Amino acid sequence: MTINIGIIGFGFIGHIHEQSLADRNQMKVIAICDIDSEKMNDSITKNVIKTTSVDELLKIKTIDTVIVSVFNDAHKEVVIKAAIAGKNIICEKPAAMNVSEFDEMMAVVNEKKVKFTVHQQRRLDNDFRTAKKVYEKKELGNIYTVQSKLYGLNGNMHDWHIYKKHGGGMLYDWGVHLIDQMLYMIDSKIISIFADVRNVINEEVDDYFKILLEFENGIMGEIELGTYYLTDKPHWFERHWFIGGDKGSMYSDGFIPEGKVVKTSRLLENVPGKTVMTASGPTRSFGTVADGILMTEELPVTNYNYQMFYDNYVNTLQGTDDFLVKQSEVRRVLSVMQAVRESGLKKESIKFKNGL
Ligand SMILES: NC(=O)c1ccc[n+]([C@@H]2O[C@H](COP(=O)([O-])OP(=O)(O)OC[C@H]3O[C@@H](n4cnc5c(N)ncnc54)[C@H](O)[C@@H]3O)[C@@H](O)[C@H]2O)c1
Structure with a gap:
């Protein structure tokens, strides 16, 4: 199984996700998105699709999972759009600005039955x-x-x-x-x-x-x-x-x-x-x-090591593990x-x- 990834928000941590996934077989970055096109100039992924539009990235049918690594105040909008598009989601921390935002996001995530975890790799x-x-x-x-x-x-x-x-x-x-x-x-x-x-x-x-x-x-x-x-x-x-x-x-x-x-x-x-x-x-x-x-x-x-976060993601999607970081735990932290x-x-x- 190869999980095709789209990274939304290609700044500091977006680049780190790209580098961390570069040598993995079961997760492959195929598209990146940033509202600032210059941020994507130094992508290291061959033939990666680049777009400044979140909606365009979400239209790519072969993307299974998006990594949401935009500013904190934009997590909610992007996560909800991604869930509606049927994409599984790895969201950067903090998942939301507050508990009620998180509840709104999870209502859509759970209704659309997409997988959701948060990059609490620490x-x-x-x-x-x-x-x-x-x-x-x-x-x-x-x-x-x-x-x-x-x-x-x-x-x-x-x-x-x-x-x-x-x-x-x-x-x-x-x-x-x-x-x-x-x-x-x-x-x-x-x-x-x-x-x-x-x-x-x-x-x-x-x-x-x-x-x-x-x-x-x-x-x-x-x-x-x-x-x-x-x-x-x-x-x-x-x-x-x-x-x-x-x-x-x-x-x-x-x-x-x-x-x-x-x-x-x-x-x-x-x-x-x-x-x-x-x-x-x-x-x-x-x-x-x-x-x-x-x-x-x-x-x-x-x-x-931090690769274990992605190992856990792959294993969870394959049904052999549970997410290291669960919705209920994220809500409690918020x-x-x-x-x-x-x-x-x-x-x-x-x-x-x-x-x-
Ligand atoms: N898990 C960690 O250890 C860790 C470390 C650093 C940052 N983060 C989190 O990652 C997120 C990004 O932080 P960063 O330090 O990479 O910031 P950054 O400013 O370096 O990168 C964010 C990028 O998102 C882009 N962006 C903003 N809104 C967008 C939108 N609506 N659509 C598309 N692109 C958009 C910006 O242009 C920018 O390039 C934050 O939520 C932050 O808390 C997590």
Whole structure:
């Protein structure tokens, strides 16, 4: 089986989809579309059909699946048109600007019985999968905190991402990935959400947020992102995970995770306080730890890659798998994002009586 693909929106990620599919046998890009014809000049696909009209691309009968990679505010219109044309759909994230838009889109998708998934490929990031693996091993005891943090150190936001009308801002950009990862990892309902959402330097859109997700199982999920954490370090981002439980912790830094699982032999008995001199003065609780008290283990190894997203797509169309990213999960993430915005505006927590 070869699935013929049309890419609608041939900008940054449209090009990445084309490159990622270039060497695959079962998925073949046959057409591309962008309202800006110049964007298509550097297509690497031989004999690809190029058009500036979404309707023209959708008329191509041999296209089975479209990848929708236009600006965020145009997803709804393009997805609905594609569903009416009977095309299966891989939509870029965030699938919609809000839950009601998403519901409108899914009403047509489901009525037309076309397949639909969202390119939340950061579920395949190895830093995330490492944290998820540690979480699932249940060796850290009762977990009380799961922290996921991403900081841009050079103050970069760009192009349409700084405009509200196109769905700009970091919550729609990376926020959707970070929330999706947290919900995919923690197997519990959310009972409350508190968020601080700010425009630190942007006029129209958010460029900083801290989100606290209180889960029914007692875990507080914490997500923080800032694009304006200026430093002159040689790298351009910081990515951190921390999981804390009553039997141990896990920390990792970077997208290729470097860190440890850390446990302690020190129990809450026979622990005489020892005063240690530190740069901030004498302390007992925050001093260095005596030898032999901390036990460290290497992080588990994971081996995911983004091709697995397309593997899963092919397998699902062949009926041997289910979509990695399901409609109900996408809707839940959008519901969380809506509550995050509401909490950010009201500066109060949003509670879910029956859990979200
Ligand atoms: N999954 C990921 O990791 C990831 C990464 C980057 C972007 N994205 C998503 O992909 C989408 C595109 O982002 P980008 O960074 O590639 O932006 P981009 O500006 O580089 O590309 C978008 C392209 O869509 C075209 N376009 C806009 N409206 C159109 C329409 N109605 N019909 C046809 N073409 C249209 C624009 O001319 C532009 O070339 C966004 O939804 C974004 O959130 C996802």
